[in-house]
Amino acid sequence: xxxxxxxxxxxxxxxxxxxxxxxxxxxxxxxxxxxxxxxxxxxxxxxxxxxxxxxxxxxxxxxxxxxxxxxxxxxxxxxxxxxxxxxxxxxxxxxxxxxxxxxxxxxxxxxxxxxxxxxxxxxxxxxxxxxxxxxxxxxxxxxxxxxxxxxxxxxxxxxxxxxxxxxxxxxxxxxxxxxxxxxxxxxxxxxxxxxxxxxxxxxxxxxxxxxxxxxxxxxxxxxxxxxxxxxxxxxxxxxxxxxxxxxxxxxxxxxxxxxxxxxxxxxxxxxxxxxxxxxxxxxxxxxxxxxxxxxxxxxxxxxxxxxxx
Numbered sequence: 001x002x003x004x005x006x007x008x009x010x011x012x013x014x015x016x017x018x019x020x021x022x023x024x025x026x027x028x029x030x031x032x033x034x035x036x037x038x039x040x041x042x043x044x045x046x047x048x049x050x051x052x053x054x055x056x057x058x059x060x061x062x063x064x065x066x067x068x069x070x071x072x073x074x075x076x077x078x079x080x081x082x083x084x085x086x087x088x089x090x091x092x093x094x095x096x097x098x099x100x101x102x103x104x105x106x107x108x109x110x111x112x113x114x115x116x117x118x119x120x121x122x123x124x125x126x127x128x129x130x131x132x133x134x135x136x137x138x139x140x141x142x143x144x145x146x147x148x149x150x151x152x153x154x155x156x157x158x159x160x161x162x163x164x165x166x167x168x169x170x171x172x173x174x175x176x177x178x179x180x181x182x183x184x185x186x187x188x189x190x191x192x193x194x195x196x197x198x199x200x201x202x203x204x205x206x207x208x209x210x211x212x213x214x215x216x217x218x219x220x221x222x223x224x225x226x227x228x229x230x231x232x233x234x235x236x237x238x239x240x241x242x243x244x245x246x247x248x249x250x251x252x253x254x255x256x257x258x259x260x261x262x263x264x265x266x267x268x269x270x271x272x273x274x275x276x277x278x279x280x281x282x283x284x285x286x287x288x289x290x291x292x293x294x295x296x297x298x299x300x301x302x303x304x305x306x307x308x309x
Contacts, residue, residue, distance in 0.1 A: 024131045024132070024140055024242075024243065024244060026133070026140075028133060028138070028140055028141050029133070031153075034153075034154045035153045035154050035156070036153065037153060037154070038152050038153060039152060039153060039154065042151060042152055043152045046148075046152070046221075048214075049214045049217050049218055049221075050214075050218055052210060052213075052214035052215075053210075053214040053215040053217070053218040053219075055210060055214075056207070056210035056211050056214060056215040057215070060202075060203055060207075061202075061203035061206070061207035061210055061211070062202060062203065062207070063201045063202040063203055063207060063208075065196070065199070065201045065208065066201070066202075066203065066207050066208050066210075066211035066212075067211070069192060069208055069211055069212045070211045070212060070215060070216055070219075073110070073212055073216050074216055074219060074220065076107050076110065077107060077108070077110045077111045077216065077220050078111075078220060078223070078224070078255065078256050079104075079107060079256060079283065079286060080104055080105070080106070080107025080108030080109070080110060080111065081108045081111050081113070081220070081224060082255060082256045082257065082258050082283040083104055083283050083286055083287065084101070084103075084104030084105045084107055084108040085104075085105060085108035085109075085116055085119050085120065085123075086108075086123065086258070087271050087283065087287070088101060088104060089101070089105060089116065089120055089168070090119075090120045090123045090124060091268055091269055092269070093269055093270060093271035093299070093300045094271045094287060094296050094297070094298060094299040094300065095296070095297050095298045096290065096295055096296050096297075097295060100290075100295055102173060105174075105177065106177070106184065109177055109181040109184055110184055110185070110188070111217070111220050111221075111224070112181065112182060112185070112217055113221070113224065114178075114181070115174075115177055115178030115179065115181045116168065116174055116177055116178055116181070117161075117165050117168045117169065117174050117175070117178040118158070118161065118178060120164070120165055120168060121157075121158070121161035121162075121164045121165045122136060122155070122157055122158070122161065124164040124165070125157045125160070125161070125164055126228075127265070127268055128164075130241075130242075130243040130244075130245070130265060131232065131243040131244045131245075134156070134157070136150055136155050136156070136157040137150040137151075137228045137229075138150075139228070139229070139232035139233065139244050140244075143229050143230075143233055144229070146228045146229040146232060147225045147226070147228060147229035147230075148221075148222075148225050148229075185213055188212065188213065189209045189212070189213055192205065192208040192209050192212050193205030193206065193208065193209050195208065196208040196209070223251075223254040223255050224255060224258070226248075226251045226254065226255070226259075227251060227255055227258045227259065227261060230248055230251050230259075231245060231246050231247070231248045231251050231258075231259055231261035231262075232244040232245060232246065232261070233246065234246055234248050235247045235248035235249070235251075235259075235261075235262070236262075237262045238262055238263055238266070238275065238276070238304065239262055239263065239265075239266035241262060241265045241266050243265055245261045245262040245264070245265040245266075246261060246262050247259065247260045247261060247262045247263060247279065248261065249279075252273075252274065252279070252280070252281070253280075256281075256282035256283045256286075257273045257274055257280070257281030257282050257283040257284055258273065258283070260273040260274045260275070260279050260281060261273075263275045263279070263302070263304075266302075267302040269300050270300055270301060270302035271284065271287050271299050271300050271301060272284045272287075272301045272302055275302055275303065275304035276304050287299060
């Protein structure tokens with residue numbers, strides 16, 4: 001376990017303040033024409049998911065079974081993103097058996113936020129250039145850009161993504177999943193459609209599919225996007241990081257602990273994001289449970305110590 005402290009050297013403070021002045025607070029130049037064009041595939045997919053999610057909320061598709069399916073899959077998907085893709089793979093904050101890593105990554109890939117290689121590459125790129133002009137969801141360009149608009153256009157960071165994921169590129173499982181992740185929704189949808197028709201739930205199989213796929217995806221999209229937008233805008237800071245990261249309690253609630261974002265940016269290798277007694281971190285509770293079962297080891301944990309800034 002390594003220890004976090006608010007105490008910093010004068011030279012480190014000067015370095016961070018210089019980065020803040022020159023990078024984060026600098027005026028943003030206008031995006032080049034290539035980044036102002038909408039990507040048809042991504043934009044069309046996002047629009048279709050939001051439209052389908054709206055249909056899911058029609059009364060004729062409501063059922064208790066649909067709600068249960070939504071909540072269970074929300075838990076599976078968000079945990080797959082936070083524990084699997086983020087803390088386990090992107091930051092290697094802990095180690096688990098290979099079969100469990102595969103399972104967690106499959107869970108995270110159900111979020112349809114690109115394949116695991118691309119997801120991890122962009123996340124590691126974000127940490128290297130957080131809130132600088134070359135950060136692909138640079139909060140300096142405004143809330144909505146960092147929330148979702150950035151992904152609807154060309155993403156220059158993808159041109160150099162291979163530099164950040166050499167450890168994943170050598171794994172055939174990750175390469176396969178990075179290409180075919182969208183196919184995971186097919187067996188899920190077919191199974192739920194069959195169940196809904198057989199059990200004659202209100203709204204039938206279509207109702208379950210609408211709640212389980214488009215409505216779930218849209219909900220997971222927006223709560224995870226809030227980590228890019230809201231936690232770089234609202235909340236408080238425990239640490240003087242050279243970026244705009246904040247700790248935001250309501251984002252932490254929705255994202256199973258990812259909203260303690262300033263803590264995470266201060267010590268990204270820590271498997272624990274909620275560091276103070278009131279910063280409840282649901283993902284961290286899952287990691288502790290896995291550790292008790294003997295399924296998680298080499299868990300990197302940060303500890304908050306009150307100090308002078």
